Amino acid sequence: MPDIPVDHIRSGPRAPLRFEPNVVASLQARLPEFAEDCVDQIFAEVPEYARTSSGELRGTIELAVQAALGGFLRMATGPRRGDPTPHAGALDGAYKLGAGEAHSGRPMDALLSAYRIGARVAWREMSAAAVAAGLDAAMTAEFAELVFAYIDELTASSVEGHASALVQQDRMDERRRERLGSALIAGRAEEVVREFASRAQWTPPRRLSAVVLPSIRLGAVLSALGPNTLRAGEEPGDAGGSERTVLLVSDRRGALRVLADREAYVGPARPWLAVAASYERAVRAIDVGLGRGAGTVVDTEEHLADLVLASAPGELDDLRAQVLAPLGEPGDAAYERHVETLRSWLLHQGRRDDVARDLHVHAQTVRYRMGQVRELYGDRLADPDTVMQLLLALHPSPTPPAPPSSGGGENTEG
Structure with a gap:
């Protein structure tokens, strides 16, 4: 995300430009024309917008441009130096425009390009109109400075809106994926699980394996387990132990490599809709004490005899x-x-x-x-x-038995 140099305009309101009334009237009368010219140029030069045929998108941008230009005139020619909100509506519109770009799945690059093009066109059109109405050279220079500082401020507001929307979207996606994971390990009905997967925009793999590990270890391994990994919630640990987190992974072998030196329990691979069985296997391995105290990953597929015997x-x-x-x-x-x-x-x-x-x-x-x-x-x-x-x-018990009693010497004759 680019750094937007707006400290010079956010540091406090500046004095309004002293435009003659006829200059202000000329600019205000032509605001719709300026806005239309800006939007035409934006849609002609920005590929992301040039490829779309959405009239709604064009209308949204045109309204935003008109609000921005109107806000600029109010800010530039307002009667009070201390008025803090002459262009608050324009800043709010810019924020929402950035958020809308995020919701549409577009990066900020397209909108930043639109601001650069809009600033160029707006300055060209507005300065020509102002000079034609009698604006002198000194005032024109000050006018240019204010136009581009104002565009910087709008850009910063859009960047903020875009970033905030992405954070909110990430949180919502994470909640949806966790809800899906919880439904899977609970063995919910297939139609329910498929609906959750659709809402989470998650493409199911052919098979999944459950991984149960201490929650405090989660941050160190989650990013290494692949983007398709689901977090399925937390469960209490042993008495006095930390909480455990349940993950569902599609690459079981990869998970075993990542977790090799960490305490974790990995269930068998199962069809993704039947991964509850993998979760139950991992939990059973914990309950019977497999690997307790070892501090390394327990592959339940290597302890089937222990689990069978421990089941009764x-x-x-x-x-x-x-x-x-x-x-x-x-x-x-x-x-x-x-x-x-x-x-x-x-x-x-x-x-x-x-x-x-x-x-x-x-x-x-x-x-x-x-x-x-x-x-x-x-x-x-x-x-x-x-x-x-x-x-x-x-067959030895999964939980190591107490050491046998020491015996005396043996008679080895015979």
């Missing part, structure tokens, strides 16, 4: 109690050793050396421990159903 905690507790009962009482040193060894043995499909490396023990220790486990389970360790139940029961 009561049943999982019952399964653990039932299938691990032969190992003894939870919390006992022997129980914890058996659990650790059996889990590794199942995951490594009985490869003793791999289990030993995993547990940082000697292979003979693995042989001894598994010998004890086999005695407890008997032939059940060869039963596929028992193996499946053990794998489920031995």
Whole structure:
């Protein structure tokens, strides 16, 4: 946005020009003609206006030019030096003209060009008329200074109106997009969501993913996530924690890269109208404690087993109690050793050396421990159903468990 040098005219009202009555009368009589000439030249020279066939736009500009020229004469020839508002109407019209350009989607460049052309034409026409009516050379020079200072002031008012309208439009667009995002994660009806998308002038991508992150981190990542990202509102954090913001992103891989070193939860990609499922997945990951305290992004697609098991905690507790009962009482040193060894043995499909490396023990220790486990389970360790139940029961909880009790030395003979 250009800087408009208007301090010299805004600093205070200036003395009116002492035009002879016949000069003032001549200028006032020809104001409609001057305005029409200005508008003709503007529409001929400014491409944005030359391409339009809107009679309403031309009429609006012509009225604004007439108001500006009339305001100028009142300001220039007003009877009181201290009158602060001889051209207030013209300034208000210029402000609205700038706002109208913003609402029409045009930048200020076209209007600034129109002001430059209008100033040139107005000065040429008005000065010729004033001189023909008897204005002397000294007064003509002062007249020129006042004309261009006045145009600067009108320009500044239009720039202000344009900028203010853009700010208001941005806020309105942001509210509409946030309303759309909230409707999506709430699973509102398709016709409602499509109407919100139309009002927000938002083009839906094929798929969306939900991202939940602390609100204090929002500013650092929002601009990097792409212009099609929707903000879907805020939700309370954990007890004593900060609020979280929900975002809907179309580029899931890009979001994971942007968020790599930040605390965030990313749901799966889903068809954009079904993104509520992605949001629910991310929230569930938070609720079960995935990644808690890690301070990095949690890709929920990498934790499906944790989420499945966490979806039925009561049943999982019952399964653990039932299938691990032969190992003894939870919390006992022997129980914890058996659990650790059996889990590794199942995951490594009985490869003793791999289990030993995993547990940082000697292979003979693995042989001894598994010998004890086999005695407890008997032939059940060869039963596929028992193996499946053990794998489920031995899967670590999403929230890290308390450290196992330390045990004494082991007998590795056998």
